[in-house]
Every structure is written in C-alpha cells, then in structure tokens.
Amino acid sequence: MGSLKSFVRRRTREVEAVRGVSFDLAPGEVVGFLGPNGAGKTTTLKMLSGLLHPTSGTARVAGFEPRRRETAFLRQITLVMGQKQQLMWDLPAQDSFLVNQAIYEIPEREFRATMSEFTEVLGLSGILNKQVRKLSLGERMKCELAAALLHRPRVLFLDEPTIGLDVNMQEAVREFVRDYNERYGATVILTSHYMADVTALARRVLVIDAGELVFDGDLAGLVERGSGGKTIRLQLRRPAGAEELARYGTVVEAGGLSAELTVPRAEVSARAARLLTELDVADLTVEDPPIEAVMAELFGHREAAGARGGEVVRGG
Incomplete structure (x- = not known):
C-alpha cells in the first residue's frame, strides 16, 4: 500500500540546498570552505565543477560556465572527494593513471615528468603496481590525489581530502596540496571538518550554513566574530x-x-x-579559542536562531 500510495500520490517538499551564495576567488588563492554537515558545501562544489546545474544564478570558473562541461574547462579543473574514488578497484593504480593520461591526452614526456614528481613528493614507490583494493586508506588517498592532478589542473575542488586518514597522512596530504599550489599557482577550494587542514593551508575562509554564505574573510576575523x-x-x-x-x-x-x-x-x-x-x-x-570551538559556537547560535524563526529544512 505504501508503494502504491507513493506512486499515485507522492508527497514532495522543496529543499534549497544553496541559496544566494556569491564569492570571487583570485588565481592561485587557497580558500577554506567551512560549514556543518548538510550546509551546502558539496552541492556548491558540484555546481562549480558542472556536475549539478543551479536553478538560478550563474557561475564562472577559469573563464568557463561549468554546466557546459566543455573539454577545455574539464582540462583545467579537478574534483577530489575523500569519500569517493576514481581508481579502478581490481587494477593497480598505475593502470588508472594510464587511463587518465589517455582521457586528458597528456603527452608522454609530460606524463612521465609529472609521475616522477608525484612519486617523489607523495612517496608512491612500491605501491603503484599493487591492486587498489590492497592499498591502505592512506595509500589509496595519495594515489587518488595523483590521479586527479595528472593533467595539472589550474583549479582544485577538494572535498574532505583527508577524511579518515591518520595524523601523519593528513600532514602529508596538506604538504602535497601546499606544494602543488606554490608550484603551479593553482586555485584551491578546500572543505574539511579537520580544522588543521584549513589553518595550515588557507588564509581566507568562506563559511556556509543552511545553504547561505554567512562569513567571508580571514581566520582571525572568523575567530573574532564567532567568539x-x-x-x-x-x-x-x-x-x-x-x-x-x-x-x-x-x-x-x-x-x-x-x-x-x-x-x-x-x-x-x-x-x-x-x-x-x-x-x-x-x-x-x-x-584565541580553538577554531573548532569557534565554529561550534557560531553554528550553535545560528541553529538556535533558526529554531526560533521556524527554519526546519536544510540541504547540501
């Protein structure tokens, strides 16, 4: 009966996952994109990478309109999601790298130079020919980063790239992102629930809550506002x-x-x-209080205000 009712009289509700968010990033800038679960961070990154189309408004990334997913645009961006994988599970990571080389039409000399660089910086020696399913989480994440950056993108969307990693591996990933940004002048938008990622890499932070941008400034300003x-x-x-x-x-x-x-x-x-x-x-x-405490206090105040104002639904 429940299935039949859903088929003929489906109940729906509208959730605005992102609402009126607007910001500009300079070339080479590293920005932390913060917010509680369900705030709209991943939705925003998917719109900026062209995976989702906004119902209103416009976005431009590296001079392109993301929703068109033009080849020239895709060559300049990458989206790394810590909870998703692009490597083929039953094949060695090296095989996935070769597939990406073919997809992005990377010249052999450039591919070898990039692979040599990434192998040294990320410590990939000895794991490139192991099946992905046999890699540890940290090893797999390093290979995921290498695969995502083989075509040397100018814009990096990093969604929880260190999730689940131990402290040493988190630091290794941060160092790699910092080195890539300095070497290639890449623009980076980083979301993370590990505040150490943000404080180590980003001078500027954007804070989103309930689909709305509530702060855009430096970390010191966020600490002063939130506490x-x-x-x-x-x-x-x-x-x-x-x-x-x-x-x-x-x-x-x-x-x-x-x-x-x-x-x-x-x-x-x-x-x-x-x-x-x-x-x-x-x-x-x-x-100053720890940034984690500041964020908890800031979102706690907004949740209380939302409850008083009757806000119920969140998306993201």
Whole structure:
C-alpha cells in the first residue's frame, strides 16, 4: 500500500540546498570552505565543477560556465572527494593513471615528468603496481590525489581530502596540496571538518550554513566574530579549585597546577593582571579559542536562531 500510495500520490517538499551564495576567488588563492554537515558545501562544489546545474544564478570558473562541461574547462579543473574514488578497484593504480593520461591526452614526456614528481613528493614507490583494493586508506588517498592532478589542473575542488586518514597522512596530504599550489599557482577550494587542514593551508575562509554564505574573510576575523572571549591558560605553583578560579572567568578546565579559563576579550588585560596579582602563577598565556570551538559556537547560535524563526529544512 505504501508503494502504491507513493506512486499515485507522492508527497514532495522543496529543499534549497544553496541559496544566494556569491564569492570571487583570485588565481592561485587557497580558500577554506567551512560549514556543518548538510550546509551546502558539496552541492556548491558540484555546481562549480558542472556536475549539478543551479536553478538560478550563474557561475564562472577559469573563464568557463561549468554546466557546459566543455573539454577545455574539464582540462583545467579537478574534483577530489575523500569519500569517493576514481581508481579502478581490481587494477593497480598505475593502470588508472594510464587511463587518465589517455582521457586528458597528456603527452608522454609530460606524463612521465609529472609521475616522477608525484612519486617523489607523495612517496608512491612500491605501491603503484599493487591492486587498489590492497592499498591502505592512506595509500589509496595519495594515489587518488595523483590521479586527479595528472593533467595539472589550474583549479582544485577538494572535498574532505583527508577524511579518515591518520595524523601523519593528513600532514602529508596538506604538504602535497601546499606544494602543488606554490608550484603551479593553482586555485584551491578546500572543505574539511579537520580544522588543521584549513589553518595550515588557507588564509581566507568562506563559511556556509543552511545553504547561505554567512562569513567571508580571514581566520582571525572568523575567530573574532564567532567568539566573544579569549582563552587564558595557567600554570600555578599551588593548586586552585574551580570555585576560586571562577572569580576570574569561565572555567574550562581546572585540575592540579594547570587551569584554563575563558574571559571576555575586552577584559583580558584586567583579568590577567588580577590573576598574576592574586594567585601564585608560574606561567600565563593568552590565546584565541580553538577554531573548532569557534565554529561550534557560531553554528550553535545560528541553529538556535533558526529554531526560533521556524527554519526546519536544510540541504547540501
């Protein structure tokens, strides 16, 4: 009955996955594209690469209209999705590279030079002739990056390229992207839930939430907008309890001879002076809060406002 009802009287609802998003990127710029799950990040990248067609508005990438998927356009872009793969599962990665060489009509000399460079930078020696299904996640991700960049694209759309990788492999991928950007002057849009990826590679960040662009600027500006406080870390010569520390700010952590407080930005100097005067402090540092905390606070405020305003549906 459920199947029949869906066939003759299907219920639908309209979800605006991306709404009124507008930005410009300079050639060679590396930009972090941030937002919670379902915010519209992947949808935006798919529209910029021509896989999805926007219902309204226009986009231009490297002088081309993405939805036309012209050959000259496809030669200049690449889309790497950490949760998808382009390598053929039962064949060695080297075979997939040869297929891409044929697809993009890469001259043999250029192909060999690029492969030599990528093999050295990514440490591909010894794994190129292994079946893809026998590679570890980190090895496969390195091969995915090499395959996606063989044609030396000018524009890179990187969607969670380090997802699931260990810390060392994440750093290796970041270093490779940084090197590629510097060597070829490529423009990079990077989405990631690992803030270390963004802070290591991007000076500018775009933040999208519920399909709308809510911030466009540098990381320092995002931290200042998303958080009204700063973090004070203490090393004490004698222990102080949470109740005693609460007189100076919001206690994040208190245990033994170390403590962490959050204080309003406008009162940092005064609170730090009081701490140094009234407590037996061995060391004190003032820092911006972690970017993860800033993002959580920013999206938490927007979700609360959305709930009050009756926003229900999100896409992306």
